[in-house]
């Protein structure tokens with residue numbers, strides 16, 4: 001019998017949890033941003049303007065808006081920074097209020113910012129584009145009370161080829177952190193290459209509402225992708241990791257401390273026998289266009 005890492009019941013919802021509008025440094029109005037994602041059949045979207053929660057979250061015409069923001073710590077003239085995305089747990093549009101504190105100028109630690117965001121009502125917290133931000137592995141490892149890092153930020157990939165963070169993610173996982181990986185657009189609209197629709201998440205949610213989506217994100221019931229679809233993945237009773245996908249040319253099982261395995265070919269179903277003793281396993285899938293998908297890890301100490 002196969003044990004899926006996704007819940008049996010529920011629906012798949014496509015979303016981008018990180019985008020900007022003219023409320024901060026995005027080029028597009030909230031109306032235009034929303035229109036574009038709706039045309040691409042996204043189920044949910046978040047405006048994560050810098051240090052400002054957008055009050056347009058009440059718009060819900062064919063696309064569900066998640067109330068959110070991106071908080072920043074700036075380090076003077078240096079390129080180093082910390083950006084953290086937070087999703088709010090607001091149950092009805094009437095709960096929304098604008099919150100616009102000033103950007104913090106390196107007077108607050110990363111951990112203090114995370115703790116403050118939780119106090120402000122953020123129930124899902126993600127470290128944005130850690131490679132682009134010049135965050136060191138040890139800095140990330142020292143932080144607590146966040147749910148995810150962005151394993152792929154399409155906007156940063158368009159800006160300076162700094163969208164990927166697989167190494168940092170595995171560093172955290174190897175050290176026992178239970179952190180999920182998210183792909184997103186971080187759409188601003190002013191990169192040379194259009195930074196829409198390059199990275200998104202597929203959430204297995206029990207219902208199409210904000211609370212269910214956020215609960216599914218907190219539980220890690222999603223995968224991230226820039227193209228390939230993951231239909232199912234998990235571990236069977238014999239201890240084999242398995243995955244079923246849209247057509248891929250490469251499937252990589254990543255484990256620690258023993259090594260995983262790479263497969264190549266015309267792949268839609270792939271199985272890898274675990275060796276025993278792994279602390280986690282996760283999978284990356286690459287399709288024939290070179291696009292990638294990332295599962296969340298399964299933590300094997302739990303089994």
Ligand SMILES: [Zn+2]
Pocket residue numbers: 070083128129
């Ligand atoms: Zn950012």
Ligand SMILES: [Zn+2]
Pocket residue numbers: 018019020048070128186
């Ligand atoms: Zn951003």
